[in-house]
Amino acid sequence: MEALIKVRDLTKDYRLTRKREGVTGGLVDLVRPRHELLRAVESVSFDIPAGQMVGYIGANGAGKSTTIKMLTGILTPTSGTVTVGGLVPWKQRLQYTRHIGVVFGQRTQLWWDLAVVESFRLLKKIYEVDDATYERQMKLFDELLEVGKYLHQPVRKLSLGQRMRCDLAAALLHRPRVLFLDEPTIGLDVLAKENVRIFLREICEGEGVTVILTTHDLGDIEQLCKRVIIIDKGRVHFDGKLDDLRRRVGRQVRMTVELRDSATSGELASITAGLPVVWEEIEGLRHHAEFNRVEVPGAEVIKRLVNELRVSDLHMAEPGIDEVVREIYRQSGREAS
Amino acid sequence: MSEFPGKQVNTAILEPWHRTATASVGLYFHFIRLAFLKFLAYRLRYYTGVVSYTVFVSGHYYLYTALFASRVADAQGATIGGLSLSEVITYVAVSWIGRSFYFNNIARDLMRMITEGEIAMQLIKPFHVQTVMMFEAVGESGFRLIMFTLPIMVVIVPLFHIGGPPDSILYLWTFISFCLALVIYSQINFLLGCLAFNMKNIQGVLRAKMVSMDFLTGVVVPFTFFPEWFQRVVEWLPFQGISYIPVTIYLGKRPGDELYAALLLQVAWAVGLFVAGRLVWRISVRHVVVQGG
Numbered sequence: 001m002e003a004l005i006k007v008r009d010l011t012k013d014y015r016l017t018r019k020r021e022g023v024t025g026g027l028v029d030l031v032r033p034r035h036e037l038l039r040a041v042e043s044v045s046f047d048i049p050a051g052q053m054v055g056y057i058g059a060n061g062a063g064k065s066t067t068i069k070m071l072t073g074i075l076t077p078t079s080g081t082v083t084v085g086g087l088v089p090w091k092q093r094l095q096y097t098r099h100i101g102v103v104f105g106q107r108t109q110l111w112w113d114l115a116v117v118e119s120f121r122l123l124k125k126i127y128e129v130d131d132a133t134y135e136r137q138m139k140l141f142d143e144l145l146e147v148g149k150y151l152h153q154p155v156r157k158l159s160l161g162q163r164m165r166c167d168l169a170a171a172l173l174h175r176p177r178v179l180f181l182d183e184p185t186i187g188l189d190v191l192a193k194e195n196v197r198i199f200l201r202e203i204c205e206g207e208g209v210t211v212i213l214t215t216h217d218l219g220d221i222e223q224l225c226k227r228v229i230i231i232d233k234g235r236v237h238f239d240g241k242l243d244d245l246r247r248r249v250g251r252q253v254r255m256t257v258e259l260r261d262s263a264t265s266g267e268l269a270s271i272t273a274g275l276p277v278v279w280e281e282i283e284g285l286r287h288h289a290e291f292n293r294v295e296v297p298g299a300e301v302i303k304r305l306v307n308e309l310r311v312s313d314l315h316m317a318e319p320g321i322d323e324v325v326r327e328i329y330r331q332s333g334r335e336a337s
Numbered sequence: 338m339s340e341f342p343g344k345q346v347n348t349a350i351l352e353p354w355h356r357t358a359t360a361s362v363g364l365y366f367h368f369i370r371l372a373f374l375k376f377l378a379y380r381l382r383y384y385t386g387v388v389s390y391t392v393f394v395s396g397h398y399y400l401y402t403a404l405f406a407s408r409v410a411d412a413q414g415a416t417i418g419g420l421s422l423s424e425v426i427t428y429v430a431v432s433w434i435g436r437s438f439y440f441n442n443i444a445r446d447l448m449r450m451i452t453e454g455e456i457a458m459q460l461i462k463p464f465h466v467q468t469v470m471m472f473e474a475v476g477e478s479g480f481r482l483i484m485f486t487l488p489i490m491v492v493i494v495p496l497f498h499i500g501g502p503p504d505s506i507l508y509l510w511t512f513i514s515f516c517l518a519l520v521i522y523s524q525i526n527f528l529l530g531c532l533a534f535n536m537k538n539i540q541g542v543l544r545a546k547m548v549s550m551d552f553l554t555g556v557v558v559p560f561t562f563f564p565e566w567f568q569r570v571v572e573w574l575p576f577q578g579i580s581y582i583p584v585t586i587y588l589g590k591r592p593g594d595e596l597y598a599a600l601l602l603q604v605a606w607a608v609g610l611f612v613a614g615r616l617v618w619r620i621s622v623r624h625v626v627v628q629g630g
Contacts, residue, residue, distance in 0.1 A: 002349040050349055074460045076623050085351030090623075097463040099351045109458050113375050122371060125364045126462060128356065177351060 003047035004210050005071070005178070010080035012041040012066050012234075040066040042234040043080070050177070051208040055215065055225035055242070059329075063234040064214045068182050071212065072102055084178060098127065101171035101209075105183035108163060109170055110155040116166050117151040120173060127174030134173070141169040144199045161192035168196065172203060179204065181213045185220055197223045218324065232329050249327045253298065255289040256282075257305060258313035263287075271308045272301055285312075356463075364464070365472040372476025376484075383485045390433055390489050391496070397429040397557075398497055418561030423500070424588055425559065430499045431511070431584045432556045438486045439519040439579065441474045444546065447530025448539050451625075460622070467527055467614050474523040503589035510596060514583035517603040521578045524610035525550075531614070534621040555581030575606040 018034045020026065041063040048054055058064040069075040071082060073089030073096055082089055087096045102109075110119040124134050142148035145165040150158055158166065164184065171179065184200075185193045201224060204211050213225060221228060221242065228245055230238040238245060257268075265279040268287055272279075277291040289301065298316060305311055356364070405415065405422045415421065420428060447470065450456045459466045493499065502508060529546060533539050551557045553576035560568050560581055571577050582599045585591055591599050 004349045069457070072461050074457050075625065085349060087351055093460070094463050094465075095354055096351070097461055098354045100461070102461045104457065107455065107458055109461075111371065111375070113378050114371065118371060118374065122367055125360075125367045126464060128360055 002049075004050040004085055005048040005212075006081075006083045007047070007071070008045050008081045010041055010044040010067065010070060010082060011039065011078050012063075012070060012075065013078045014038045014040055039234055041070070041077070044231065044234070044236055046229060046236065046239055048210060048212070050210050052227060053204060053211040053213065053225045055213050055221040055228040056231065057214065057221065057228055058231040059326075062232050064231055065182060067231070068180055068212065068214060072100065072180055073097060098174075099177045101174070101176035101179045103164075103167050103171045103179075103181050103184050105164070105181075105186040108155065108167055110163070110166060112155050115152050115154055116147070116158070119155070119166075119170060120151075123170055123173050129174050133175070137173050137175070140203075141172075144202060145169055145195065160187050161189065164188060164192070164196065165199075168199060172209075175207065177210060179209050179211045181211065181215075183215055184213070185215065185217055193217070193219065200224055218318075230328050238328050245324065245328070248331070249324050252327065253291065253293050254317050255291075255298070255301065256313075256315040256317070257287045257289060257311060259285045259287070260310035260312050263309060268305075271304050275301065277301060365468065368469055368472040369476035369479065372473040373480045376477055376480040380484050383481075386437070386485060387488050387492060390437055391492050394430055394433050394493055394497065398426055401425045401429070418559060420559060420561060420588075426497055427499050428559050428584055428588060430493050430497055431587050432580050434486060434490055434493065435515045435518065435580060435583055436556055437489050438478055438481050438515055439522045440481070441477050441523055441526065443470055443474055443523050443526035444530040444539075444543055446470075447527065448533040448543070451530070451533040452537060456625070465615075467611075467618050470527060471520070471523050471611075474519065478519050502587050507587060507589060510600070511583050511587040514586050514600060514603060517600065517607055518579045518583055520607040521575055521603065521610060524607065524614050525575065527614045528610065528617060531617045531621050534625060550576065550579075553577075554579040555584065575610060578603040578606045
């Protein structure tokens with residue numbers, strides 16, 4: 001099976017101007033500016049077959065947005081190649097963009113001052129969507145996203161959640177083969193997030209759309225993507241199944257303990273002696289315990305604590321995507337040294 | 338990559354696709370319509386504009402009346418730079434009426450789109466940003482014609498007793514000439530906006546443009562008032578196609594074939610600047626650094 005998206009040794013350098021200090025420095029800058037290269041993406045390679053949904057994860061500044069911008073044809077890479085279905089995004093932009101849908105969570109592609117429906121009518125013209133397909137898609141979007149209610153409101157009067165639903169519909173109106181989602185659930189409340197995820201699953205699995213998704217929200221990845229690619233400092237650090245990622249990171253959990261009487265981290269550590277639990281004091285009565293759920297049964301930790309101390313409250317949290325990413329970064333750093 | 342079971346689609350190829358000529362016309366007409374609607378939503382803003390344009394023209398009216406009175410004993414019948422007082426007043430009025438029609442802020446809009454990174458949302462769409470912006474400018478001017486230029490004419494023409502052209506067919510040619518002016522003006526603005534790809538802030542450039550354009554286009558002062566060398570220079574620049582050519586057509590200063598030559602010159606500049614804009618855009622986009630997000 002030939003891959004739809006082929007990325008080979010993709011590299012992007014940005015040229016930054018470094019300012020000198022002081023007045024003299026400023027004057028020198030005018031005559032001879034000092035530049036330095038920042039390598040935002042370095043030798044990134046991967047293949048994505050048609051119909052796959054891939055989570056592309058990294059911390060801020062890791063290079064994920066830069067990669068997405070090159071894949072969507074906005075940026076030209078310094079070196080390396082990208083072909084999507086035989087097209088080079090930044091060279092055959094007009095041909096290529098016909099087949100893709102893009103949602104940048106921070107921006108909107110809808111016409112700000114006009115009613116939502118005007119944007120859809122324009123997109124229908126831009127992508128030459130025939131009347132039957134248009135009607136069918138709009139009906140589908142109304143069923144799954146309830147966009148029908150907002151069609152005659154100006155975009156600027158929509159809430160973030162409503163706008164995001166309309167933006168998703170706008171990106172999929174022309175039934176693109178590839179969908180790029182950059183933080184599609186950013187700033188949305190729990191219910192809105194859930195709606196967006198359900199919609200994406202239905203549409204993308206149903207129509208076999210290939211999806212590349214960047215997000216900070218582990219929930220997005222868990223519910224949508226079987227495969228994740230983790231990038232840090234411009235390089236790929238992990239590319240594989242989500243389950244493998246979990247296994248590799250372990251099931252690290254953080255337990256917050258509220259005590260009635262104050263205790264030091266040392267005292268708590270002696271209570272959990274023999275178990276690999278790391279204690280951290282947050283403030284007098286509140287402590288954090290971090291441990292791997294595979295190695296340490298949570299119930300054991302709780303039992304020991306309750307036996308020895310007067311505990312007023314307990315709370316356990318799964319790690320967010322940031323912590324998983326940090327763990328991957330930490331592990332790859334260890335392998336490198 | 339069979340270890341990642343996704344629903345397999347039959348092919349790994351994106352089919353070639355071209356927009357037909359009819360579809361292009363339909364699409365760009367749609368952009369004209371949308372721009373028209375967009376400006377209609379902000380129409381209140383333009384009512385104050387009617388007042389300020391009237392003030393501009395009044396200022397020039399009194400300035401030129403005083404100038405003619407001081408230069409020659411009998412202001413009626415005398416000429417300066419080949420124009421009589423009533424012709425100069427007509428020149429000024431028609432210039433500003435025309436300006437209220439072709440004016441747009443493409444340079445500033447493009448600069449904002451580039452510096453705020455909104456340009457990314459344009460680049461992911463299968464159309465030429467330059468062409469889209471030009472047709473949006475046409476839509477804006479369509480709005481201006483009805484909601485701005487006509488009210489200004491209703492006020493200014495009777496107020497300063499502005500007469501018609503020597504031949505009424507010149508109404509048509511003047512309008513066509515101002516439409517060509519719109520294309521030239523929007524393309525110069527587009528090229529200036531492209532500077533924002535390389536210079537982070539082009540506010541200064543835009544301010545310099547605002548001032549110098551009104552001189553170089555001949556809106557403020559007819560070229561014939563300037564020294565010979567200045568007139569030689571502006572003949573080689575595109576700016577005369579924005580105001581000087583349409584206004585002199587209106588005044589009947591281009592008899593016979595000179596009329597067609599002037600219009601052809603405008604067409605040539607419009608096409609030339611459009612091609613230049615396409616090239617500059619292509620080069621700029623390759624080096625684009627999209628800000629933010």
